[in-house]
Amino acid sequence: MPGSTADRMNASFRDAFSPFLSLVSESSALLRASFQSAGRLTAENRRLEAELGRMRLELDRLAAVEEENRELRSQLGLVARQSGRLLAAEVVVRDLNTWWRTIRINKGQIDGVARNLPVMSVDGLVGRVAEVSAFTSDVLLMLDPDCRVSARLARLKAFGIVEGGGDLARGGAPCRMTYIGKDLDVREGDEIFTSGLGGVFPAGLRVGQVGAVALDRSGLFQHADVMPAADMGRLRIVYVLVPSPGGAAPRLEREGARR
Numbered sequence: 001m002p003g004s005t006a007d008r009m010n011a012s013f014r015d016a017f018s019p020f021l022s023l024v025s026e027s028s029a030l031l032r033a034s035f036q037s038a039g040r041l042t043a044e045n046r047r048l049e050a051e052l053g054r055m056r057l058e059l060d061r062l063a064a065v066e067e068e069n070r071e072l073r074s075q076l077g078l079v080a081r082q083s084g085r086l087l088a089a090e091v092v093v094r095d096l097n098t099w100w101r102t103i104r105i106n107k108g109q110i111d112g113v114a115r116n117l118p119v120m121s122v123d124g125l126v127g128r129v130a131e132v133s134a135f136t137s138d139v140l141l142m143l144d145p146d147c148r149v150s151a152r153l154a155r156l157k158a159f160g161i162v163e164g165g166g167d168l169a170r171g172g173a174p175c176r177m178t179y180i181g182k183d184l185d186v187r188e189g190d191e192i193f194t195s196g197l198g199g200v201f202p203a204g205l206r207v208g209q210v211g212a213v214a215l216d217r218s219g220l221f222q223h224a225d226v227m228p229a230a231d232m233g234r235l236r237i238v239y240v241l242v243p244s245p246g247g248a249a250p251r252l253e254r255e256g257a258r259r
Contacts, residue, residue, distance in 0.1 A: 050088035050237050053122040057086055057239055060204065086239040087111060092136070101144040101164075103235060108135045112242040116200055119238050124206035124229025125149065125194060126238050137240075141232055142207075143174050150198040151177060151207050154191040158184050162192065162207055162226055173211060173225035174232075180222040186213045192226060202241065 089111075093104035107113050109132050119126045119139045127147050130140040140147050144164040151162045160180045165173045180186060190210040196203025211225035 046090075046237075053237060054086045054088055054239060056122050057120060060206075084241045084243045087113070087242045089137075089238055089240060091235050091238065101141055102130065103139050103141065103238075105137050105139060105238060105240070106135070107240060108133050108137050110134055113137045113240055114242075117243075118201045118205070118241045120205055120241070121230040121235060121238050123231065124208065125201065126230050126232070126235065128200065129240065139238070142228060143232055149201055149207060150195045151192050152195040152203075153177075153180070153184075153186065153210070154193055156184055156186065156190070158186075159195055159197070160224075174228055175208065175226035177210070177224045177226050178216070178221065180224060182215060182220060182222050184222065186210060186222060186224055188213065190224075 087107055089105035089107040091103050092106045095102040105119075113129060113132050115129055115132055117129045119128060125142055127139050127141040127144070129137050131138040142149060142162070142164055147164050149162045150159065152159050158181060160177045162175050162177045165175055177192060188210055192207040192210065194201040194203055194205040194207060206229040208226045208228040211227055213222055213224045215221070216223050
């Protein structure tokens with residue numbers, strides 16, 4: 001019977017190709033499981049990387065607070081006050097027209113982020129929060145001329161203001177430290193940290209290193225080119241210093257902006 005012959009041929013084909021189809025099915029399932037496992041590992045690696053960076057920053061910050069407290073207790077009998085938590089965030093957008101000035105992160109008001117909160121990477125200071133929405137925030141990088149930071153030369157324990165150069169496209173210095181005493185022996189490679197004097201950025205955050213040094217036009221102060229510690233062109237994970245519940249938000253002072 002033709003129908004029987006066709007049925008027998010279909011059955012023979014099924015029997016012949018069954019092991020192959022089974023192997024293909026098992027391979028597909030294995031590939032799907034592998035991709036799912038790889039996705040979970042990637043997410044877990046990102047979480048661990050962010051947590052490791054947060055812990056490193058917390059240790060650096062606590063060490064800086066303890067050093068500052070010792071100095072203040074010995075000189076003024078005061079205790080330095082710093083409170084807050086480090087909130088990890090991912091960079092999701094970079095301003096392509098002026099890439100050195102702003103970035104957007106995936107944390108916003110619902111996470112406790114507010115304007116003018118300090119932002120850092122595991123390497124050092126990044127900038128401050130400029131604008132906030134419910135789920136994202138724009139960060140003004142310290143390379144922008146509108147971002148000013150009260151800073152301290154670690155070796156000399158001398159103070160000054162670090163501000164963005166804003167002219168990277170023309171080959172200028174990324175940042176500059178101004179109002180440095182003209183008689184100070186400032187050297188290339190000197191380390192610069194935040195001083196904590198302005199009320200926006202806490203003390204002890206690494207800012208960068210001194211480059212070229214020269215007298216300013218008035219002849220009363222020196223200024224120094226500054227190479228930031230954080231690589232602004234390769235930021236992926238940053239940390240926002242969010243005040244503890246009940247803590248005061250940073251004030252918009254001279255170091256934060258000059259608008």
